[in-house]
Amino acid sequence: MVRNRRIAVIYNPVAGFRQRGRLKRFLKHLRRLGHEVLLRRTEGPGDATLIARDLDADTVDAVVAAGGDGTINEVANGLIGRGIPLAIAPLGTANVLAFEIGLGLNLRRAADLPAQGVAVEIRPALADDRGFLLMVSAGPDARVVASVNSRLKRVIGKTAYVVAALREIARGRWQPIRVVVDGTPYEAGLVVVTHASHYAGPFVIAPETRLGDDSVTVVLLEGRKRRALLRYGLALLTSRVAGLRDATVLQAQSVRIDGPAGEPIQSDGDLIGAAPIDITLGTKTLHLLVPDAGRVIRPVSA
Numbered sequence: 628m629v630r631n632r633r634i635a636v637i638y639n640p641v642a643g644f645r646q647r648g649r650l651k652r653f654l655k656h657l658r659r660l661g662h663e664v665l666l667r668r669t670e671g672p673g674d675a676t677l678i679a680r681d682l683d684a685d686t687v688d689a690v691v692a693a694g695g696d697g698t699i700n701e702v703a704n705g706l707i708g709r710g711i712p713l714a715i716a717p718l719g720t721a722n723v724l725a726f727e728i729g730l731g732l733n734l735r736r737a738a739d740l741p742a743q744g745v746a747v748e749i750r751p752a753l754a755d756d757r758g759f760l761l762m763v764s765a766g767p768d769a770r771v772v773a774s775v776n777s778r779l780k781r782v783i784g785k786t787a788y789v790v791a792a793l794r795e796i797a798r799g800r801w802q803p804i805r806v807v808v809d810g811t812p813y814e815a816g817l818v819v820v821t822h823a824s825h826y827a828g829p830f831v832i833a834p835e836t837r838l839g840d841d842s843v844t845v846v847l848l849e850g851r852k853r854r855a856l857l858r859y860g861l862a863l864l865t866s867r868v869a870g871l872r873d874a875t876v877l878q879a880q881s882v883r884i885d886g887p888a889g890e891p892i893q894s895d896g897d898l899i900g901a902a903p904i905d906i907t908l909g910t911k912t913l914h915l916l917v918p919d920a921g922r923v924i925r926p927v928s929a
């Protein structure tokens with residue numbers, strides 16, 4: 628029998644595009660299931676971490692991060708190492724984690740997670756001392772995240788990223804990013820260090836990678852010209868990036884995105900700083916509620 632629970636919902640009102648109606652529907656589903664809901668709205672960047680950190684395991688059975696991947700990242704950073712389970716309500720723009728765990732954008736299924744989801748224990752990787760669930764990257768994609776106009780995003784939604792991407796493409800040629808993967812130096816036009824198979828929404832960049840892995844996957848894309856970037860974009864749309872002839876895919880325990888100094892770095896869809904940055908495997912765990920553990924944890928081969 629499913630026991631009713633006390634669920635804290637941490638909601639980012641600026642995530643996604645006109646998501647208020649979807650939030651209402653999500654809360655209705657939760658209450659219909661008999662849960663006691665504590666709704667907390669964020670007031671600004673970083674707030675979700677503070678709200679999550681303040682929640683007490685004795686008074687809350689699960690936390691729902693209601694927003695996009697940036698909100699989920701912030702909530703996770705308040706819960707890592709504390710054992711309070713995290714569920715998600717996909718109310719963001721790209722919602723990569725929702726696709727990664729096989730939830731998609733369905734709110735009724737999301738409302739089922741706090742009571743019926745499978746709790747998997749994962750070890751989020753760290754970018755310097757900040758945990759991330761999905762990825763860290765540097766290159767044209769991080770520069771798009773850095774330059775997207777948040778006011779425009781509120782007015783035209785995802786299209787604001789298209790505008791920023793066109794501006795980036797118009798620049799034409801990029802400096803190489805210097806990366807050190809487990810002690811070996813590389814250069815690339817675009818570097819993605821990922822703990823997830825999905826990237827930029829429902830697209831697959833690293834088919835073999837799972838959130839539960841004890842390593843990160845590094846995808847290095849060599850090209851630094853406009854034509855290469857367009858090729859990568861098309862390959863991403865058909866989930867064929869990892870097979871490209873100028874893609875190098877590595878498993879790693881530690882990665883340093885070394886430079887150029889000041890190069891923007893994005894993590895889980897938000898700008899988190901600039902190179903240099905060190906990526907390591909975390910030691911603390913997060914309990915993530917998912918529809919199906921098989922999507923997150925690799926089966927043990929016989």
Ligand SMILES: Nc1ncnc2c1ncn2[C@@H]1O[C@H](COP(=O)(O)OP(=O)(O)OP(=O)(O)O)[C@@H](O)[C@H]1O
Nearest residue numbers: 642643670671672695696697698719720721722896
């Ligand atoms: N009340 C707030 N006002 C302004 N910014 C906020 C507020 N609460 C959170 N934020 C910031 O909003 C940013 C975007 O949130 P989030 O990533 O969840 O949405 P998104 O970008 O639409 O979705 P996705 O990452 O899935 O594409 C985060 O960086 C977060 O720090």
